[in-house]
Amino acid sequence: MLGIIRVxxxxxxxxxxxxxxxxxxxxxxxxxxxxxxxxPYGIFNEATYNVAEEKIVQLAHDWAASQEIDALxxxxxxxPALDLCRERIGLPIIGAGEAGxxxxxxxxxxxxxxxLTPEVPKRMRDILGKRLVGQLVPEEVVNTTDLxxxxxxxxxxxxxxxxxxxGAEVILFxxxxxxxxxxxxxxxxxxxIPIIDLVEAQGRAYQNxxxxxNGR
Numbered sequence: 001m002l003g004i005i006r007v008x009x010x011x012x013x014x015x016x017x018x019x020x021x022x023x024x025x026x027x028x029x030x031x032x033x034x035x036x037x038x039x040p041y042g043i044f045n046e047a048t049y050n051v052a053e054e055k056i057v058q059l060a061h062d063w064a065a066s067q068e069i070d071a072l073x074x075x076x077x078x079x080p081a082l083d084l085c086r087e088r089i090g091l092p093i094i095g096a097g098e099a100g101x102x103x104x105x106x107x108x109x110x111x112x113x114x115x116l117t118p119e120v121p122k123r124m125r126d127i128l129g130k131r132l133v134g135q136l137v138p139e140e141v142v143n144t145t146d147l148x149x150x151x152x153x154x155x156x157x158x159x160x161x162x163x164x165x166x167g168a169e170v171i172l173f174x175x176x177x178x179x180x181x182x183x184x185x186x187x188x189x190x191x192x193i194p195i196i197d198l199v200e201a202q203g204r205a206y207q208n209x210x211x212x213x214n215g216r
Contacts, residue, residue: 002031002206003069005059007052007076008042008177009035018180019075019199027203032069034059042076042177044116044142049080056081057088064091071209073099073202077174078121092209096176099201101127104172107194112168114159116141116175124174134166135174147177153186160191172196 002023010016016033023029036055043049060072060081071092074082079095086093101124104111111128113120113135120128120135138155141147147156156178160171170193178184179199187195 001069002029003060003063003072004031004033004202005056005063005072005074006033006035007039007056007074007080009037009039015180019176019202022179022199023203026200027207029203029206033075034063043078043080049078053081053084057084060085060089060091060093064089070213071206073206075176075199075202077115077124077176077198079123082123094202094205094209095123096198096202097121097124097174098127099205100124100172100174100196100198103196103201103204104128104170105131107196108170110167110169111172112136112160112163112166112170113172113174114138114156114163114178115173116177121174124172128172133168134163136160136163147175147181153181153183156183157187157190160187164191164193168193170194170196173198 004019006016016035020031020033023031036052036059039052043052056074073094075096077097079097082095109131110133111131112133116137136159138159176198179197184195184197
């Protein structure tokens with residue numbers, strides 16, 4: 001089973017397990033989601049990134065020790081604590097941003113990134129390199145909770161169309177909150193280029209791990 005670490009703190013069980021539900025529905029993957037404490041707005045700047053790292057490592061350590069899971073994924077585009085977890089935890093560790101960026105590189109030389117911050121997360125940016133043709137944040141969206149507002153999808157669609165005008169041939173999400181609001185499905189009604197959803201990318205990375213483990 002895959003363990004999913006969420007960086008948005010919530011007591012809403014449905015919201016917390018949303019990524020697990022999506023992975024099971026779309027890819028048949030069994031998983032459980034747990035969140036770090038005291039971050040009700042998730043990670044959206046350097047300060048929230050820094051304070052989250054040790055929380056993520058601690059959760060990963062405790063969860064791995066329980067032997068309930070065979071891999072972990074950090075479901076955040078910024079890949080916080082990814083290297084630390086890989087150094088300290090004896091399980092395969094997937095990063096959402098890394099998984100999505102690697103997929104984008106296989107699809108096109110022109111990638112547009114839709115995220116929550118003006119800058120593309122560093123690991124994602126480093127992987128994309130010259131393939132990155134633009135990055136945008138939906139208007140008036142500052143953190144992941146803003147995506148739950150009524151007009152968030154409309155604003156995200158408008159931003160994606162701008163990225164396409166800048167030359168993007170693939171759209172890469174830089175926020176797992178877009179999965180929570182099912183943004184990919186809404187976009188596909190109007191946008192006809194590949195869209196990489198980070199939750200789905202994590203699922204494919206986990207499936208690749210299982211195939212390697214099973215010698216396929």
